[in-house]
Amino acid sequence: MTPNGNGELDAVYDNDLPKGAPPRRSRRGLVILLLVVILLAIAVYSGIHGRIEAEHVLAQTTEASAVPTVSAVHPDVGAPNEELVLPGSTQAITDTPIYARTAGYLKRWTSDIGAHVKKGDLLAEIDTPEVDEQLRQMRADLETAQANLKLADLTAKRNEDLLKTRSIATQERDNAVGAQAAAKANVASKQADVARLERMQSYEKVYAPFDGIITARNTDIGALIDAGANSAARELFHLSAIDRIRVFVSVPEAYSRAVHPGDKAKVTLDEFPGEAFQGILARTSNAIDPASRSLLVEIDVDNADGRLLPGAYAFVHLSLAKPMKSVTLPSNALIFRKEGIRVAVIHDGKADLVPIVIGRDYGDRIEVVSGLQATDDVILDPSDSLITGTAVRTEAPAPVGAPK
Template identity: 60%
Template sequence: MNGDSSGEFVAAPGVTAEAERARSHRRRPLALLGLAVVAGALGLGIYSGIRARSAADTALRQTTAEAAISAVNVVSPKPGEPTREVQLPGTTQAFTDAPIFARTSGYLKRWYFDIGAHVKEGQLLAEIDAPEVDQQLQQARADLETAQANLRQAQITADRWQALLESDSVSKQETDQAVSTLSATKATVDSNAANVRRLEQLQGFEKIHAPFDGVITARNTDIGALIDAGSATAGRELFHMAAIHRLRVFVAVPEVYSRAARSGASATLTLDEFPGRTFHGTLVRNANAIDLASRTLLVEVDVDNPQGELLPGAYVFVHLQLPREIPSVTVPANTLLFRAEGLQVGVVRNGQAQLVPVTVGHDYGTTVEILTGLQPTDQVIVAPSDSLTSGTRVRIAGAPPPGTGK
């Protein structure tokens, strides 16, 4: 029994070692799997961290790049009108304006019309009392009758001497003297007749008539006033008349707008006393020469005034239409850049700013006319920075940033 017991005791350790090895073999794959899981988790963590940092760096670079691109506001140029209106000041003048002077001396007997009166051609305006002229006319008529009587006597004498000459009853010398006396008497009659006509005309000037249809704008005399003939004495005009059925407007057109001063062209007039109303006129003539002192072209515009609404001497604005020979556009005035190279504007092309030289035409205040350098399809930068240069990357304000896909 002792031997059996010792055999069992010896066999027990072998069985245990075998079991331990079996268990070790079973635990090794599990350990390797655990190590693999841990290594995978660690690698995944490292990869995720590196990827997140790379994405953050990329986003930061993109944000920085986008922040470096300036946002600008743009405007599209507006096409110019086919014609441009030029507004120039002018003054209305009566179509016919004349002072009325006396052609004979005397005293004013009576006057019939005062200022503001509308008169017709030939109407009697005033009468002058000139007794000296009347007496001179009577004397001249008497002298004419005397000369005519002498002429008749000279005619009879000349005829008689010529008849006697045929029978040689008188000499040729005496007959020639009689004929010469007849000729001299005829000349005396003609002279006296001319003097009578002259005095009759002077007497006719005692009545002052209106030379044309118009309105009396001034009366500078009164009953009993001494009247001096002629216009040599300043301030002695009796009346002043103006024809206002049509008015003239003389306008000084600057040389740069002289192309608008074409004879036959239409023009419109506006006056401050007629707000909202326009009057139409016609450009009838121009001086065809530039004034050297003012560099302007004198133009006459005629305006019909049948109702007499427009008054001579009124201040008016004359609107002339100037055709455009060069197509133009208009842009806001705050788009201009004043550089040493001249006037420029910034335009956005392919995401970059480009500085374009331009030629300015008319300045309208808040906007300016651009003759060359821009097209209606351009995108012009509003209020550009003074440091803006060609090639600078810009983006239009309100547009999605590039690369967003929106």
């Protein structure tokens, strides 16, 4: 070995290597090349793995965002409904308009609104000059017909006597008898006309058909009264009997089997706070109204003191024979489909559209008497496209103290 330079020293080293072994410079190049290949493989692997991981994360994010996030609530458990309170309206036990039966001009009236009248009391009087004139003429025609009948009777009797002596022919006797029969028929016809006009004349006076209160007067002195011959008749008075009051209320179909005629009921009104009027369930319509899905019920209440007025808004308290368990939930949880009312309940992370039976409507909340349990998770504000089997994610509740 000589210190002349790196080349000579390397030559000496290379000469020292055994025969068949690669030179030291070649081995170092192979190592460097191998390291470069390994580094390139690691870089390629890292790039491919990073891209695959990013695509996987993107797929998971896309799938997660496709699942709608919904808000869910549990229905509130209501107490047993031992009493059902429903809105109703009051009506008089008997209520009728009063019309004129003859045409003319109103001569006078005797009762105004609010007047208490008895059956048969005079309410108004109508001046009917045309009817009076027709009656006078018809009575004169009746007298003429009666005179003709008297003459026909005498003629028929005389001809009957003459026929016995063969003084006249049988034909003449028969003619006299026929004239007598025609005269009788004419008298009967005139009598019927006179009776009809006398009835029309009696309609000049308008009487109360039952005991009650005048609630409307739609005419005045001198007004033209048309009995409906040329146009629709106009109501003169309106009469109501309020010694008993009928209260009509619509009972939801779910409670229709719990009400029966003869049951007791209470009626309350806002103008009588803290006071209840006792009534009896008189009758039901025995049919469910397909539009409102309710049963029409009539409650009769004694009103001898006249405190209750027809047309008032009232609340009817019905005692149910069998208490019914129910739950309430917000009204924005309802889904209206052609099959009926549904709510969306979450089962195993998926929506399930469940049919329900509605009880009372409280405005912002709805009573459900069948189809839901208190432990069900009901979706609020469900979308119109929501169907059974749709995957949903429940919105996490806000932490305590978080701003709303």
